[in-house]
Amino acid sequence: MSAAHSVLHAVFGYAQFRGPQQAIVSHVIGGGDALVLMPTGGGKSLCYQVPAIVRQQAGHGVAVVVSPLIALMHDQVGALHEAGVSAAYLNSTLSYEETQEVEWRLQGGDITLLYAAPERLNTPRFLGLLDDLHAQGKLSLFAIDEAHCVSQWGHDFRPEYRALTLLHERYAGVPRIALTATADALTRADIVERLQLEEARHFISSFDRPNIRYKIAEKKDVSNQLLRFIEREHEGEAGVVYCQSRKRVEELAQTLSQAGIAALPYHAGLPAEMRQQHQDRFLREDGIVMVATIAFGMGINKPDVRFVAHVDMPKNIEGYYQETGRAGRDGLPADAWMAYGLSDVVNQRRMIDESPAEEEFKQVMRGKLDALLSLAEATDCRRVRLLSYFGEQYGQPPDEDGRPLQSAARSTCGNCDNCLAPPALWDGTDAARKLLSTIYRVHEMSQLTFGAGHIMDVLRGKDTDKVRQYGHEKLSTFGIGKEYSEPQLRAVMRQLLATGALGLHKITSENSGYSFDTLSLAEGSRAVLRGEVEVQLREAVAASRSKSSKRAAKPNVAAASLGPDAQVRFINLKAWRAEVAREHNLPAYVIFHDATLAAIAERNPATLADLQGINGMGAKKLEAYGAEVLRVVGG
Numbered sequence: 229m230s231a232a233h234s235v236l237h238a239v240f241g242y243a244q245f246r247g248p249q250q251a252i253v254s255h256v257i258g259g260g261d262a263l264v265l266m267p268t269g270g271g272k273s274l275c276y277q278v279p280a281i282v283r284q285q286a287g288h289g290v291a292v293v294v295s296p297l298i299a300l301m302h303d304q305v306g307a308l309h310e311a312g313v314s315a316a317y318l319n320s321t322l323s324y325e326e327t328q329e330v331e332w333r334l335q336g337g338d339i340t341l342l343y344a345a346p347e348r349l350n351t352p353r354f355l356g357l358l359d360d361l362h363a364q365g366k367l368s369l370f371a372i373d374e375a376h377c378v379s380q381w382g383h384d385f386r387p388e389y390r391a392l393t394l395l396h397e398r399y400a401g402v403p404r405i406a407l408t409a410t411a412d413a414l415t416r417a418d419i420v421e422r423l424q425l426e427e428a429r430h431f432i433s434s435f436d437r438p439n440i441r442y443k444i445a446e447k448k449d450v451s452n453q454l455l456r457f458i459e460r461e462h463e464g465e466a467g468v469v470y471c472q473s474r475k476r477v478e479e480l481a482q483t484l485s486q487a488g489i490a491a492l493p494y495h496a497g498l499p500a501e502m503r504q505q506h507q508d509r510f511l512r513e514d515g516i517v518m519v520a521t522i523a524f525g526m527g528i529n530k531p532d533v534r535f536v537a538h539v540d541m542p543k544n545i546e547g548y549y550q551e552t553g554r555a556g557r558d559g560l561p562a563d564a565w566m567a568y569g570l571s572d573v574v575n576q577r578r579m580i581d582e583s584p585a586e587e588e589f590k591q592v593m594r595g596k597l598d599a600l601l602s603l604a605e606a607t608d609c610r611r612v613r614l615l616s617y618f619g620e621q622y623g624q625p626p627d628e629d630g631r632p633l634q635s636a637a638r639s640t641c642g643n644c645d646n647c648l649a650p651p652a653l654w655d656g657t658d659a660a661r662k663l664l665s666t667i668y669r670v671h672e673m674s675q676l677t678f679g680a681g682h683i684m685d686v687l688r689g690k691d692t693d694k695v696r697q698y699g700h701e702k703l704s705t706f707g708i709g710k711e712y713s714e715p716q717l718r719a720v721m722r723q724l725l726a727t728g729a730l731g732l733h734k735i736t737s738e739n740s741g742y743s744f745d746t747l748s749l750a751e752g753s754r755a756v757l758r759g760e761v762e763v764q765l766r767e768a769v770a771a772s773r774s775k776s777s778k779r780a781a782k783p784n785v786a787a788a789s790l791g792p793d794a795q796v797r798f799i800n801l802k803a804w805r806a807e808v809a810r811e812h813n814l815p816a817y818v819i820f821h822d823a824t825l826a827a828i829a830e831r832n833p834a835t836l837a838d839l840q841g842i843n844g845m846g847a848k849k850l851e852a853y854g855a856e857v858l859r860v861v862g863g
C-alpha cells in the first residue's frame with residue numbers, strides 16, 4: 229500500500245480515493261504543481277491534506293494553506309485535530325500571544341498544516357518566518373484554496389490574492405496546488421497567469437453534481453412559493469435561501485420564522501457577533517434555514533445542506549453553480565430551487581448598466597447574465613445546459629487532463645424539473661413579432677420609450693388614460709394581441725430580453741424623480757421580426773397544479789434505508805454526537821457525518837473490531853470514540 233493510501237485509511241478512515249484525488253495526491257507528493265478544478269463536495273481538501281501529511285512524514289516540514297475563509301479556519305483545524313493531525317491557523321482573530329505560540333510551534337516543526345489568510349503573505353513578519361523554514365527545507369507545499377479569488381472575472385475577486393505571485397518567485401521549488409470549484413475558461417486562464425501556474429498539471433473533474441436536482445420556477449408570490457417548497461419537501465432540514473437585498477433577507481427570515489421554520493437572517497449589514505452566532509448555529513444545530521445574501525456561504529462545508537433556494541436571480545451561472553453547489557456535499561439527494569421573473573431580468577440589467585465599470589467589462593457581465601437567462605428560460609435539460617456552460621458535455625466527463633472521455637454525450641439527466649416533467653410548450657413567435665412591432669410603432673409615433681405595462685395595454689387594446697394621452701389607440705398594432713394573457717406576454721418579454729431582441733432604457737420622471745425601465749428594440753429584434761427565429765415558450769403552469777398534499781414526515785436521508793431498530797440506534801447516536809460536538813465546540817459533522825452514524829447503526833457493532841472499516845472511522849476517532857459508540861448502540 230502506498231503512503232498516500234495508508235494516510236487515507238488510518239487518518240481519514242476512507243476506503244478509497246474519489247475520482248481524480250489519487251492522481252492529484254501522487255502528483256503533489258512527487259513535488260509537482262497542480263491546478264485542481266473540482267465541484268463543491270468533490271473532495272478538494274484531501275487533495276492537499278494527504279500530501280501535506282505524507283510529505284511531513286518524509287521530513288519536508290509544514291504545508292501552508294492559503295484561504296480567504298477566516299471564519300471557518302477554526303472548524304477546519306478542529307476537524308484535523310479530531311483526525312489526529314497537527315494543524316493551526318494564523319488570522320486576524322488571534323491575539324498577539326496566540327499568534328506567537330503558533331509561530332513558535334511552526335519554528336519547532338510541530339505543525340503539519342498551517343492555514344493562513346492571504347493578507348498574511350503581505351506581512352514581513354510572516355514572510356520572514358517562511359524564509360527561515362524555506363532555508364531549512366521545511367516548507368512542504370503551498371495550497372491555494374478558492375483560487376478563483378485571484379481573478380477579477382470570478383465572482384469573488386480578492387485583491388490580496390494578487391500578492392500570491394510571490395510564492396513562486398520567493399519559494400521556487402516548493403510545490404503549489406491551486407484549487408477552485410468555479411472557473412469558466414476565462415477565469416481559469418486568469419488563475420494560471422496570475423499564479424504563474426503555467427508549468428502546473430491541470431486536473432479538471434466533471435462539474436456534474438448528480439445528487440442535486442435543479443428546479444427553476446416562475447416567480448409569482450415568492451414568499452408563499454418558498455414556504456410551500458420548504459414545507460412540502462424539506463421540513464426540518466437544513467437549507468440556504470439566497471436573496472438579492474438585505475431588506476429581503478430580513479423580511480423572508482421573519483416570514484419563515486412565523487410559519488414555524490427555524491430560519492435565521494445573514495447579511496453584511498448585521499453586527500459581526502450576530503453573523504458569527506447565526507453561522508455557528510447553522511453549522512452546529514440540525515435543520516436551520518439560513519436566509520442570506522451572497523455574503524454567506526463561501527466555504528461553508530456543512531455536508532448535509534438539503535436545499536439551496538434562490539428567491540432572486542443571481543448575477544451569473546458561476547454564482548448560481550457555486551451557491552447551489554453548497555447543497556448535498558454528502559452525496560445524498562438535495563434540491564437547487566430558483567424562482568425568477570421579469571423583474572429579475574430588469575434589475576440585473578440595470579445593475580450592470582449603472583455600474584461604474586468599463587464598457588468592455590460590462591459587455592462580459594451582460595454576456596454572463598444572458599447565459600443565466602437562457603438557462604432559466606430553457607425547456608430542455610438544465611444539467612446539460614449548466615455543464616455545457618462550463619465547457620463539458622453531459623455524459624462525457626473530462627479525463628484528468630481535461631480531455632473528454634470517449635463515451636456518448638447525453639441530452640437528458642432524469643434529475644431536473646424539465647427532465648422529470650417536460651414542460652408543455654407554446655409557439656410564441658407570433659406574439660413576439662406583435663410585441664416588437666408595437667414597441668416600434670409606439671416609439672415611432674411618440675419618440676419615447678415606454679414600460680412593459682403600457683406596451684401590453686396597447687397590444688391588448690386596453691383603453692387607459694395613458695393610451696389616450698398619447699393617442700396610441702390609433703396605432704395599427706392597437707389590440708392585435710388581444711388573445712394573449714399578461715403572463716404569456718411577460719414570458720415573451722423575458723425571453724426577448726434574454727436573447728437580446730429587447731433592450732432596457734432607464735427613464736427618470738422630471739416631476740417625481742422616480743425612475744423606471746422602458747423597452748426598446750435591440751440588435752436581435754430584426755431576426756424575430758423577419759420570422760427567422762422561432763420563439764418557443766413554456767406554458768405558464770397554473771398555480772393549482774401544486775396542490776399535492778404535504779409529504780408524510782420522512783426520515784433523515786442518510787438513514788432512510790434503515791430498519792426500525794437501526795433507526796433508534798441512529799437517533800441515539802445523533803444525540804450523543806450533538807453532546808460531543810458541543811463539548812468540543814465544533815460542528816456535529818466534524819465528529820462524524822450522518823452517513824457514518826447510519827453505517828454504525830446498521831452494523832450494530834458489539835466490539836471495537838466491528839467498527840473498523842466503517843467509512844469515516846479513522847484510527848484516532850476509533851481510539852477516542854469507539855468505546856462510547858459501543859455503549860450508545862448497546863443501549
Ligand code: ADP
Binds near residue numbers: 244245272
Ligand atoms: P470540497 O472542498 O471539494 O467541496 P470537501 O473536501 O469538503 O469538498 O469534501 C466533501 C466531503 O466528501 C467531505 O465531507 C469529505 O470528508 C468527503 N470525502 C472527500 N474525499 C472522500 C473520499 N475519498 N472518501 C469518502 N469521503 C470523502
Ligand code: ZN
Binds near residue numbers: 611
Ligand atoms: Zn435534466
